[in-house]
Every structure is written in C-alpha cells, then in structure tokens.
Amino acid sequence: MPTSPQPAAADETHAIIFDLKMLSVFDESAPKATILAETGAAQVVLLAMRNGQSARDLETPSQIIAQCLRGRATLRSGAATQALRAGLVALVEANTCHSLIATTDCVLLLTLTPSPEQAPRLFADAVPLVTRADA
Secondary structure, X not given: OOOOOEXXXXXXXXXXXXXXXXXXXXXOOOOEEEEEXXXXXXXXXXXXXXXXXXXXXXXXXXXXXXXXXXXXXXXXXXOEEEEEEOOOEEEEOOOOOEEXXXXXXXXXXXXXXXXXXXXOHHHOOOOOOEEOOOO
16 A cells, blocks of 8 residues: 655655655556645656556646656657657647557656646546645
C-alpha cells in the first residue's frame, strides 16, 4: 500500500519527499493517475500505465513536462510520434492535443505549469496528496 508523502523533517514542511516507487500503483483496467502536489504554480502527477493502456486526445491550457521514469511509451502530438523511455523528458506546449500510449508497463512524472484550473479528464477525480494552502 502506498505511503503518504513525508515532510523533510518533523517541524519542517517546506520540502516534501515522495517515494515514487511506492506511489507507482497500476490499475489493470485503465491508466492510474496520482496527483502528488497541487500548488497553483504547478501540478505534479504520477501516471502509471500497463502495456497497451493509453490516455488519448488530452488537452490542457497548461504546458506539460513529461518525464519517463520507467518503461516505454509513445507520445503523439498532431502528426508527430515520439518514443519515450526511462530517462527522457518531453515538453508538450499548452493547448496541444496529445496522446500517451504505453508500449511497456511505464511510469511517467507529469508537471503541468501553471496548474490547470480544470483538471484534465485523465485525473479529474484524483485528489492531490499535498496542496498549498493558498492554491
């Protein structure tokens, strides 16, 4: 079972450590999105997908930085198709329709800047693990 994020020190909450291995939870029926943090300036999302799962035709007013942490995926944007593997980072411009398709079991770390006012449908029902009080 995933553990909750932990403050860096008992009295310090200016830094929070997330154990991405523990938080990488797969759902056999659909991609699993976990919102790690919602600050207003950015939204950080961990996305776990089984081989063959996809998140298609996504669009948000936020710029997205997608870092592949594990496995392989395909990023489609317009007519372009890019292969992602662990260690690669992709930048998707705001208001760009795109799709992510897992070509192996994969885990992606997504950073949306600024935080979207309305969550993309992929994680519309997810509750952030951490929020900033003024977010």
